Amino acid sequence: MRIKEVTLRHMQMRLKFPFTTSFGTLQNRDFILLEAKDENGRSGWGESVAFHSPWYSEETMKTNWHILEDFLIPTLLDQEIKHPDEVSELFSNIRKNNMAKSTLEGAVWDLYCQEQGISLAAALGGQKSKIEVGISIGIQDTVSDLLRLIEGHVEEGYKRMKVKIKPGWDVDVMREVRKEFPDVPLMADANSAYTLKDINTLKALDEFELMMIEQPLASDDIIDHARLQKEIATPVCLDESIHSYEDARKAIELGSCRIINIKIGRVGGLSESKRIHDLCQSHEIPVWCGGMLESGIGRAHNVALTTLSNFTLPGDTAASSRYWETDIIKPEVTVKDGYISVPEKPGIGYEPDLEAIDRFTMEKKTFS
Ligand SMILES: O=C(O)CCC(=O)c1ccccc1C(=O)O
Numbered sequence: 529m530r531i532k533e534v535t536l537r538h539m540q541m542r543l544k545f546p547f548t549t550s551f552g553t554l555q556n557r558d559f560i561l562l563e564a565k566d567e568n569g570r571s572g573w574g575e576s577v578a579f580h581s582p583w584y585s586e587e588t589m590k591t592n593w594h595i596l597e598d599f600l601i602p603t604l605l606d607q608e609i610k611h612p613d614e615v616s617e618l619f620s621n622i623r624k625n626n627m628a629k630s631t632l633e634g635a636v637w638d639l640y641c642q643e644q645g646i647s648l649a650a651a652l653g654g655q656k657s658k659i660e661v662g663i664s665i666g667i668q669d670t671v672s673d674l675l676r677l678i679e680g681h682v683e684e685g686y687k688r689m690k691v692k693i694k695p696g697w698d699v700d701v702m703r704e705v706r707k708e709f710p711d712v713p714l715m716a717d718a719n720s721a722y723t724l725k726d727i728n729t730l731k732a733l734d735e736f737e738l739m740m741i742e743q744p745l746a747s748d749d750i751i752d753h754a755r756l757q758k759e760i761a762t763p764v765c766l767d768e769s770i771h772s773y774e775d776a777r778k779a780i781e782l783g784s785c786r787i788i789n790i791k792i793g794r795v796g797g798l799s800e801s802k803r804i805h806d807l808c809q810s811h812e813i814p815v816w817c818g819g820m821l822e823s824g825i826g827r828a829h830n831v832a833l834t835t836l837s838n839f840t841l842p843g844d845t846a847a848s849s850r851y852w853e854t855d856i857i858k859p860e861v862t863v864k865d866g867y868i869s870v871p872e873k874p875g876i877g878y879e880p881d882l883e884a885i886d887r888f889t890m891e892k893k894t895f896s
């Protein structure tokens with residue numbers, strides 16, 4: 529396959545609700561959508577999960593645009609590609625910028641699968657026909673707002689509740705949640721809001737038998753997390769700290785976590801996601817697929833990745849309708865009894881809705 533043309537779009541979609549984490553609040557979701565055309569005129573689609581501001585990671589929508597336009601797209605245009613695994617090799621001279629790399633790599637995977645006539649899930653080696661999903665709930669104004677949201681999501685069938693925490697919105701909040709929902713599979717995500725000085729707070733969370741605590745300490749740390757994991761009973765799950773297979777290998781070796789959240793964008797693409805998945809599997813470290821408030825295109829990639837066998841814990845890939853009035857794929861991603869049915873069609877398995885895509889496009893540019 530050869531990529532003949534790439535179009536970047538600056539998209540803006542409005543979330544149905546403001547989403548608050550320990551690092552800030554987001555409602556307008558700006559992101560890049562990428563369409564890559566091959567020599568046969570087929571289109572493959574990728575989504576950048578970078579946010580407008582550098583608060584989850586240093587990458588932003590604008591840095592991704594720059595890296596794609598000035599480095600990644602020129603590297604790939606007209607190159608003969610036999611398999612999508614070659615893309616990360618072609619990008620190996622460009623350091624980091626994983627979300628930018630993943631955007632283009634994801635579109636190549638989609639194109640490759642369409643050409644082969646197989647689903648993305650099958651191409652990755654996934655076996656599941658349906659995947660189990662949970663939901664991530666942002667910081668709320670009041671505990672009773674949170675309890676009502678959890679109640680609704682339990683009724684919708686989601687398989688586990690993830691509650692965002694930060695200093696001042698942690699132990700007391702989780703205690704209320706546990707009191708009202710004694711048996712619900714529950715976890716907390718701190719997005720790096722704590723340090724080892726907060727060890728007593730983090731120990732206090734053990735009482736609630738959480739499935740895990742996600743990224744309690746610094747976003748670039750694996751040393752303090754290893755110290756913390758020795759002190760608390762709750763399994764530590766790393767999100768922000770893991771950018772590659774090598775990061776995962778070192779974190780496992782140090783005992784920094786017992787679970788890893790894989791986000792395709794954060795680790796630079798589907799090929800690297802699969803390598804991390806396989807590594808974790810060989811070390812009996814379960815993984816799950818994280819979310820970045822994606823549109824349908826990124827969501828479809830997440831669904832496919834989650835079909836791999838070591839994705840044994842419910843991920844954050846909720847239904848399209850949880851986030852958007854109108855998504856940009858047809859059909860939308862739906863959740864029934866806590867499961868998403870995995871599409872069997874070639875490629876990402878959902879059709880891009882070009883009319884909706886145009887409606888949310890702020891700016892676009894084509895490279896050939
Ligand atoms: O529903 C989703 O897409 C996941 C939401 C979520 O938890 C999240 C959203 C934005 C940035 C970081 C995170 C995270 O997993 O840490």
Ligand SMILES: [Mg+2]
Nearest residue numbers: 717742743767
């Ligand atoms: Mg997280």
